[in-house]
Amino acid sequence: MKVGFAGRWNPLDKTAWSGTYFHSYNAIKKHYPVETFYYKWPWHVRESLILHKQFQKLIHKKAAVEFLTGYAKYFSKQLEKEILKRKVDVLFVPSAPQLIAYCKTSIPVIYMTDATFFQLQGYYPLFKDIAPYNINQGLKMDKLTFENAAHCMVASEWTKQSAINDYKISTTKLTVAPLGANLDKIPALNEINTSKNNICQLLFLGVEWERKGGQIALDTFYKLKEAGLPVQLTIIGCVPPVRCDDKDITVIPFINKHNSEEAVKLYNIICNSNFLLLPTRAECAGVVFCEASAFGVPSITTNTGGVSTYVEDGVNGFALPVNATANEYAQKIQSLFVNENTYNQLCLSSRKKYEDELNWDSWGKAFSIIAEQILNK
Template identity: 35%
Template sequence: MLKPSFKIAYLSSENPKNKKVWSGTHYSIYKELCKIGDVEILGPFQPKFQIWLSKILNQLSLIFTGKRISYRQSIYISKGYAAYFNEQLNAKTYDLIVAPAASCEIAFIETKTPILYITDGTFASCLNYHKSLSRLRQKSIEEGNQIEKLALQKAKFVIVSSEWAKKSVLEDYGSIEDKVHVLPFGANLETIPTQLEIKFDIPDKWKILFVAVYWEDKGGDRAYACFKELKDKGYPVEFSVLGCKVPEKYNDPDIKIIPFIDKNSKGGQEKMAEIFKTHHFLILPTRFDCTPIVINEASAFGLPSFIARTGGIEGHLKDGVNGFTISYTDTGSEYAENIEQFINHPEKYVQLRTKSRKLYEEELNWDHWRKQIEKIISS
């Protein structure tokens, strides 16, 4: 049982009140922590000079060696964060420090206050997987791993969103298993319908939703190929692209482009809700991902997801429950085959939607996340 005046320091270089940051996950975590205790935000903060200098060094490294410096996972930047956050932490007393996606921020801080570190992927798990962590200099790799290890060592509690992330925490960094907890995130939407408000009617036209900021990163070509295969077979389908530009060569009258929606506004939240409510499948043949929040958001509306089997996807997606994972190498056909079976069997489609919503209600929501966090820090 936590004391009534439980004080939490929210430690991040980002502003958790900005819903654009980390797909709104910072904001959702902050909101839930406010239900546990008194939360003080210690950021946002960026060591501007260190970042400016590191960017120059990175450009020089690319020019002369063809390799990058991951300056946001560098000791130089990390110590810049530590100087600022140590001062903040020394000014007041806290019962808990919560550090979401903040390995670099906490690696060199000095504190006796217990730390709860939240991550959806370690440096090692994302190395040469995410393009921002490819072609790194050896020294940069060593520093990135050192920072991650220090962050994990400093943390009393480590919260990861998938078994994929947990595996890396244990195997790559030798963390103590007892302090590592797998806990899925929730849906970063404020407008969530009740179960009675969702209609699982069989449509005249099946709408496939693709959500991305960058077409290539999320496998837009594969999503389009899936849509075209279904359309060429005579199925009444529409392909909606939300948030990114579609290359000119992908041209079809049944493609609907929806510009990026800002979740910071009430209007933006309502638009997102309407989109999820009026579509029938979510497709994401992503090329790299940890645990996409969009799966949870789709599940909140009973919208089944068809996602590439990669990274920590299975932390949010359970095969046959709220969708299906598809072979990473598939170029569109397997996606089309999976969606086709539900178009042909409407009763199975309704069952899948019902199970998707149920999983959201039981696990993929922030209320569940908060209750589990309370149990963990009270133990």
């Protein structure tokens, strides 16, 4: 069996879709030969999209140009032509509904996504105030993609339920397949640090301060200090828009995982962390939870979006209600940290959650089962 990998980005780019393209590509390659179909925007498409976005700004609306019918028809047609030249048995399309919504082919398609377009409306900041006609076109295109696919691998139960309820997709066409960690090096089981020193090490890892709940994380840190718990907070990925001049706060605006020296730095920081603290406001999946679990680091986060597929209460952390306060986050962290046996068991079960579910080998096996079933129908 030969698999076609069709996407909007280069699958060899480790940064594309938070590493998901790179890791899913390599997970498939462990089972089958892979032919890539990778489409950049040609200049005339790029220029027209820029003009469209500028027009939308004039009427004070956002544009999700990749969810416009014209955009989708253009790229669907490009893929349609290309698969006639390079034969594959199964086509895998990750997070690129534009490629298959209007593509006419007899090749079975496995589509992968971490959200439906329906779910994103008003949920992610990027998808707030989209022009109504753009939303209508996007919903139609996204629904067509789910309908045209032979099977859909969705990254969470949250997305599965949206496909069923909002697009009327049969549950038999849907498989929840969690994503894995976007890291080149994972510690061995015997390297997992379940012991803790006297200082509670918190890690906030995220690029978008507001969406990831940065202010709640910061307030949680101060609540823990007020409660008398020795605590330190490391913020990686952004510069907080508020003052963080406490001596126990370290801010690292950016770490390049794909630079060997910086990757080692990140590796050591995660190894020495006691909790990943991410009170996220909106999250489709959360590769960062896979990464924390790989290190045996429990995640303290929010039960929103697809998070519950990645963080299971009492197993690899806790997902608090969306309206939980910093005081509630602080109480949860302190209650776990001061109970050494409970904390140690949580670290070990976090790693087990990674080994059993939150890794790319498990995802690759799920893909293989689906591909074989499709071809044997």
